[in-house]
Amino acid sequence: MKKSVFLWLLVLMISQGLFAQEKKYLVFEFIRVDPNRVFDYLEYKDFLAKVYERALQNGAITGWDLWSLQSGTEGEPFQYATITYYNDPVKMMNGNDLDQLVQNAKEAFPDMSETEIASRFRDAIDNQDLAVRNYMVEVARTDDSYNYRPGTLASFDLMKAVEGKFDEYEKAEREVFLPIHEKKIKAGLMENWRFLRTAVPTGSEAKSTHMTMNVYSNYVQFFNSMEYEDMDATESQLMEVEKGLKSRDQKWVYLATLESMVR
The missing domain is CATH 3.30.70.100 (Alpha-Beta Plaits)
Incomplete structure (x- = not known):
């Protein structure tokens, strides 16, 4: 019994260590x-x-x-x-x-x-x-293999979670908006998406608490993505999207072009 408990704890620590490394x-x-x-x-x-x-x-x-x-x-x-x-x-x-x-x-x-x-x-x-x-930690990202290169486009969307709805907002990004971005990637309308949280604790007066990075290969893809509408979304899913939008305040957006990089 003791041996099995020890092995379980060992597996748990290893899995937590691997997760932390990622x-x-x-x-x-x-x-x-x-x-x-x-x-x-x-x-x-x-x-x-x-x-x-x-x-x-x-x-x-x-x-x-x-x-x-x-x-x-x-x-x-x-x-x-x-x-x-x-x-x-x-x-x-x-x-x-x-x-x-x-x-x-x-x-x-x-x-x-x-x-x-x-x-x-x-x-x-x-x-x-x-x-x-801004010191940020990645909370979620799309499952893709896109390699950034000079000329890549991105929008940096800085958000502030509505007071009292911090967990609700993060859940919305992971469970509602992440699948939408995965669909866009499969449709060739986007390359990569990341959801980031401020890593250093901030007070209620902070300008933003989160950021999303929406990544595109070029302007054609960017503008086509802006026109995207999920025709298969159910009424329940649309309500979840609306609820998610109300859990955060979009403070500002930067459209950016990658000039140089080190990898």
Whole structure:
């Protein structure tokens, strides 16, 4: 009896460990750049891509993206967003350590002195305004094999769960909206979808609590997807959709194009 209980506990711990390893953590950074210094920033992003390539090789991250933004909120004219991917929440929280970034840069650019590297980072800070940083954990995603590539389109939809309906909203995304996106993918109207929750606890005044990433291969697919209507949906399913929509407030949407990536 004791042996069987021990084996059951061992299997449970292993399965929990495997599940934890599969969890993905993402850091979104929304960036404003002075219009007169956009060229300088674009030079810096090539430098930064090499730095994150080294971070990937060192096992600190699992990927990095730079997206240009075409739309957003009035009064918050972000031109770019970066996404850094992690498989561990501790690595995520330590991912913006400047000393570690400098060390990765020294490995990526052995011909540059530490003074030159530090100067490059200082110039970048002067050229950009890192206005918003969101630490997110992936809650659900579509079952697909799409590989991101430069030119990929996405909409970043930032949501705030209605107070008192946090669990109801997450259930709606997993059980109501996820199947809809799976249908779109099978119909060739979408490539990938992710549902993310803010990983760092926030209070009731937070601007958003969740985000969805809706990913498309091109603008034709994007606009066709906007016209999609599930003709097979039952009245009960439509009621569940309406209920799900009422459990969250869509704060704002960014349409983005993937400019460069590290995998």
